[in-house]
Amino acid sequence: MTVTRSSLPTPDPNLPRPNDPAAHERLYRSLRSRIMLGELPPGKALTLRGIAREYHLSMTPAREAVRRLVAEGALTLSASGRVTTPALSDERIEELAALRALIEPELAARALPRAHFALIDRLAQMNARIADAVERHDAVGYIRCNLDFHRMLYLRAQAPAMLAMLETIWLQLGPTMRALYGRVKRNEPPRHHRMILAALRAGDEPALRLAVRADVTHGLRHLTST
Amino acid sequence: MTVTRSSLPTPDPNLPRPNDPAAHERLYRSLRSRIMLGELPPGKALTLRGIAREYHLSMTPAREAVRRLVAEGALTLSASGRVTTPALSDERIEELAALRALIEPELAARALPRAHFALIDRLAQMNARIADAVERHDAVGYIRCNLDFHRMLYLRAQAPAMLAMLETIWLQLGPTMRALYGRVKRNEPPRHHRMILAALRAGDEPALRLAVRADVTHGLRHLTST
DNA sequence: CGGCATGGTTTGTGATCACATCCATTCTAT
DNA sequence: ATAGAATGGATGTGATCACAAACCATGCCG
The missing domain is CATH 1.10.10.10 (Winged helix-like DNA-binding domain superfamily/Winged helix DNA-binding domain)
Structure with missing residues (x-):
C-alpha cells in the first residue's frame, strides 16, 4: 500500500493519522x-x-x-x-451489587471536591435525557444514559483504575440489567439522581455517599427478586 | 493420542477425567x-x-x-x-491500595460467621510459614504465603465474584510488590495477621475490618513513598 | 412407541504463512 | 566526527488450514 516510502521523508511519523485501531x-x-x-x-x-x-x-x-x-x-x-453471555445467579448479582455499593460512593466522594458547577449542570441535563428514555420505554437508551450519568461524575475522581474496575462490574451486569429494565415498564424517575445532584451542590460528602449507595442498591434490588 | 476411538464405547463421557486444560x-x-x-x-x-x-x-x-x-x-x-509487565505510577498504586482497603474488609466480614476453628488454625499455620519466608529473605515465598493467607480467609466468604475482582487487583500489584519486598529486607513479622486471627477468634467484626484494613494499607504504604 | 446409537455438521484449537510496522544497527554525507 | 538516512532483523496482526471434540438430528432396534 505504501507506494514508495523512500521518496517521502516520512510525512507523518506519529501524526494524529486516522490510525487503524486494529x-x-x-x-x-x-x-x-x-x-x-x-x-x-x-x-x-x-x-x-x-x-x-x-x-x-x-x-x-x-x-x-x-x-x-x-x-x-x-x-x-x-x-x-x-x-x-452470562446468566447470573442471584448470589452473583448480590455480590456485584455489593461491589458497586462499595466502589461507587468512594468514586463519588473523590469526585466531589473537583465537581465544579459546569459538571453539575451537565449531569442535570443528562438526568433529563434519562427521564426522556423512561418516557419512551427505551430500555437500552435508559441504561446508556444512566451509565453515562455515573461515568461522567466518576471521571472527575481522577481514578482510572477504580473506574476501570467498576466498568467491568457494569459489564457483567449488562445482559441482566436489560432483562430487568425490559420487564419493569414502570417509569422510574431518577429520584436518587436528584439527591446526588443536591448533595453535590451542597458539597455534602456523607449525603453524597448515601445517595449514590441508595441509587445503586435501589436499582439492583429488583434483580435478586427475579 | 486417542488410539482407536471407535473401539471404545465412550468409557467416560463427562467423568472427572484429567482433561487437557487447553x-x-x-x-x-x-x-x-x-x-x-x-x-x-x-x-x-x-x-x-x-x-x-x-x-x-x-x-x-x-x-x-x-x-x-x-x-x-x-x-x-x-x-x-x-x-x-506494568510499571505502576504512584497514583495508580494508591488507587489499587484503596480498592484493596475497600474490598478485603468486606470479604473478611463475610467470612467471619463461617470461620470455624479449623480454618483459624490453618491460618495460624500459614502465618508461621510467612515468618519462615521472612526469615529466609525469600521474597517470592513471602508474597505467595501472604496471598494464600488472605485467600484462604476470603474463600470462606462464599463470594467468588468479589474474590475474582480482588485477585485481579493483586495481579496488577504483583510486579511492583516484588520490587518492594525485594528492597526492604527488614523482617516484617506478620503483626497485623495476629490481630486478624485474634478478631476472628473473638468474633469481633469491627475489629476484624480494622485489622484487615490496617494490614493492607500498612503493606502498601511503602510502595507510594518509593 | 421410546431410548439409544450413529451419522453429519458445527465449533474451538493450534499451527503456519504473508505482510506491515517498529527497532536498532550501520553506513554515508557533510 | 557526528547527525541523519537506509537496511536488515524482529514483532504484532490477520487469514487460512487441518484436526479433534462437541452438538444435533435422524434413524434403528427393542
Missing part, C-alpha cells in the same frame, strides 16, 4: 458496548465464526476480542469452549 | 502465577514468539494468554502492540 480492538469495543448496554439477552450463545462473519473478518480477531471479554467477565466460557 | 489455559495460568508472585520485574518486555518458544507452542496460544492477561491489567499493551 480489527480485534474495534470488534472488542463493539461487542463490549452491546453487552454493557444489554442488547444481548442473558444466556445468548455466540460463535467465533458467527462473529467473524458478521464483521467480515477472520476468526483470529474474533477469538482475541472474545477472549478479552471472557477475561473481564462480560462473557462466559463453557467447559467445551463455547461462549455465551 | 494449551492457552495452561500458559495463562503459568504466566499469571509468575506475574502475581512478582517473578517478573516491572517494565519487563515480553514477546509472543519468545513466550511461544519458551513453552514449545505456536504464537496462537501465546497471543490468547497474553490478551487475557492484558485484559486483567496484569500486562500492559503499548500502542504498537508490544507487551510489558
